[in-house]
Amino acid sequence: MRYVGFNFDALCRRILELCPGADSISNCKKIEGGFNRVFIFTLNDSKLIVARLPFTLAGPSQLATSSEVATIQYLQAKTTIPIPTILDWSNECSNAIGSEYIIMEHAEGVQLHKKWPEMAGNERVRCIDGIYRKLREMVGLKFPAFGSVNFEASLPPDCKKQPLGGGFCVGPHCAPRYWNCNTSEPRYYYNTQPNQGPWTTLNEYCDGLVDAGISRIPPNDCAAEKRALYHGSVQEHLSLLECTRSVLKEMCTHPQIQAVSTPTLFHPDLHKRNIFVSEDDPSKITDIIDWQSVSIEPAFWYADEVPDFAIPDDSENNVCAKAFDTCSRFLTPKLSGPRLMDEDLFRPFLYGYRTWKDGVVALRHELIETTRRWNELGFAGSSPYSLPSPNELAKHEREYKLFVAAQDLKHDLSSLLNTATDGWVPLDNWEATELAHEEVFDGMLTAVLTNKNPDHDEPVKDEGVLRSIWPYDLKT
Template identity: 40%
Template sequence: MGNRSSIISPRLLPTIHQNPYAYTGGRWLNRDELERTSRYIQFDFSALCDRAVHACPGAHRVVKHEKREGGFNRVFLLTMDNSACVVARLSTPIAGPPRLTTNSEVATMTYLQSKVSLPIPKVLDWSDDSSNPVGAEYIIQEHVKGVQLHQLWPTMNSEQHMLCTKALSLAMKKMAALDFPAYGSLYFSDAPIDTRAKIPLEQGFCIGPHCSPIFWNRNPGETELYGGPSPDCGPWRGLESYCRGLIETGFSRLPKEEAIFDELPHQGSIRDHIYLLNTSQEMMQRLVEDKRVQDAAAPTLLHPDFHMRNIFMSPEDPTIITGLIDWQSTSVEPAFIYANETPDFAALPEESSGVSSHCEERDRKDASICYQTYDVCMKGLVPKLRPARLLDPTFFRLFHYCHTTWRDSAPAVRQELIELSARWNELGLQGLCPYSPSDEEVKSHATDYEDFETVQKLKAWLKSSLHTNSDGWVPNDVWGAAKDAHRAAYDEWMQTARESEAQGDGLTVEKANKMWPFDAR
């Protein structure tokens, strides 16, 4: 690692607590070492600062740096000796395929800036070739002005919430109005992709392979578990080929050896998953023949994570958008993939289990207004999304889950197949349903699905009580307390299992231990 002090003040060189290469933003209650090592980036921090200085006319050195961590990126807020401030971002190895992830993100931002008036930060310098002097792919972009919406939201009144929701819905309208010839990810025309995997868009741009880590098996531990990427990452000119890509991806995510993956009782064998994937393919082939599904499948590009933490607003007027960040893994999808997702700023509140206070009632009413505003905008102002939002979501759930059957376990996708089969005629689908489960299969599934739901409830309980996410991530400053609380929760769960086993109720200690979602105990 070079330390060229000419471009960064010696007193600001990274300390062990600011380690730019390792993930230091928190710990995980599950697979902690794997999660952290999967986010290690080997690069030259001084060379990155050098590129940032060159991107700021009149600057000579970095005088202040602040490291920020994301699940898929390492971010540095760099301040120069002329007060200029830029953001330098590096993708972690789990963010997606090398070169394609960076090229696609920059191309997407550049394309959108040329087409719509949205406050997308300007890219000042970038490289998708890790053989550059920095030693890693990077993007250097403008520092967005304003305040993240999640910080402003609690201080805003009901009218501001509604107007903010409307403004953000109109931003989505602008994105969704753009037309594309295929499904996949955007790239520059000279991206390092086989020519056969490029579909021309406009001068300088093309549609290429989908760069989501799901299609490339890039999440922590997946390289060892599954091997290489899906044999079909796109691009796809039509809905039928898109569906084949999902199924091929599902097959690519099945482990190669059965014996070493006996963890969850309801996981299902590799043979079970092969059967589910083949059945899903038959069902989707019939679904894509339905004109209602075809009408809801227009190639559509929207921000992949359109939530408060990626939205910056003016502190003087929180209804004015000042920045939209984190365009990584943006893709062109069938409209129905986006249609029924609701951003957190428009989400309905959870139902209260008891008597509500005046403030809770007010917050629920406020959230309901935001949801209605968002729903009206999506149905009335975004023609591509309207057909899907008006259809029963049962039409589309298989498209969301079929390619992740192994990760989510067999009951998750089998439940969708059984429900679709049961409602086939009710939904107005033509002909005989290609899947008709036997009574024995339905009965066996009911037991497995109960176990699946138990695990989901455990995760939800732990997320709430330990203030973590579904992966068990917690900030460093509460790591010790979270481990202790987690251990107490585990002990309580196992005591419940011991009592159940003693009474012959079906939940054994061995089964309960396997069902526990985190391992830091």
């Protein structure tokens, strides 16, 4: 999934062609990311140039690259958000380099995560304020549809789009969830057609989410015996998703949801590593990077996004969390409003496209909770989803506990082994990580097997259950 075939010498030549003040490359640093292979070139005139080559799992070929470039150029034209200048790009693998690529100037300043530990509390507050004063400009932009910003000229003639002027448009949504671009999560179009936007109404947007969920469901589940108990059958997934479609359409009529569903462009990965600040004054924002997955979503879509610089820390008396809350509330109220509302108003929207990955129990749980509070949340009549019987609810609760245990296990393993959540490990760390992975599993298996009297509420009681929820491949 992360293989990129390309001509490195041709890439080096192109770098020098774009920088006539330099005649050689003195150093090159390679960085392996989750969605790109990145090279940072140091030229003999000390200039730094960044080249990014996307993996296929980053999004739809051609569209994802042109969308990222279009988004950056649109923001540079409409806002004062500091973003490194793009020097060259191509969304055609037929070029001399042999891969899609973006070549851009290196961000100015230093990454915020490097300066953060030495920053005083008042500097951190000023920095957070500076971030949101810049992002306020982006949040204030108006769009006619949900999807991804793109160049009109980069889209096929028969592709749906909503013009923005100046050669820009809202085109198909380029997030991987809508595309068959990940070999470990194939798409099937037996029960639905591709539905990738753009969508001009919230109802259409919800159909896109549900159709994305249906497209992940295979005609037959050949691996059913190896899956966790809570995963559910093909028919269970299809039935629940069609019911979800009806529930979401009813929920879209809620005045509160309508009020916070404005098409909004925002950075979904606004963490310290993607923010650059001045070396001398770290409260001054010099650049913001990583615009690859930026898209136009309903404003409430970002309600759960809390940057790492805003996570509460008792040692700081939560000063950064309070600064984030204040700045977000006063500078980007379109985003902070949904955070103040009942989360059950939005949670069914967030899980419909990923039931085959999470298991049917996750979405079912959200529908149960929302249905139980249907009238309390302000919906008229009754929910299109019928609550399970008492016996079915008891079974669901057991399965949901196991699901939560599986999610906690995946999070803990990812942190312990220092891997991406999908199990990706840098090549240099592979052998040590794989050895540690085996040792952790053996240790947990021993704990399960030697626990002769597990608690009644313990969801993992035997080896079979442990193996079924283990998130990474095991040799034995």
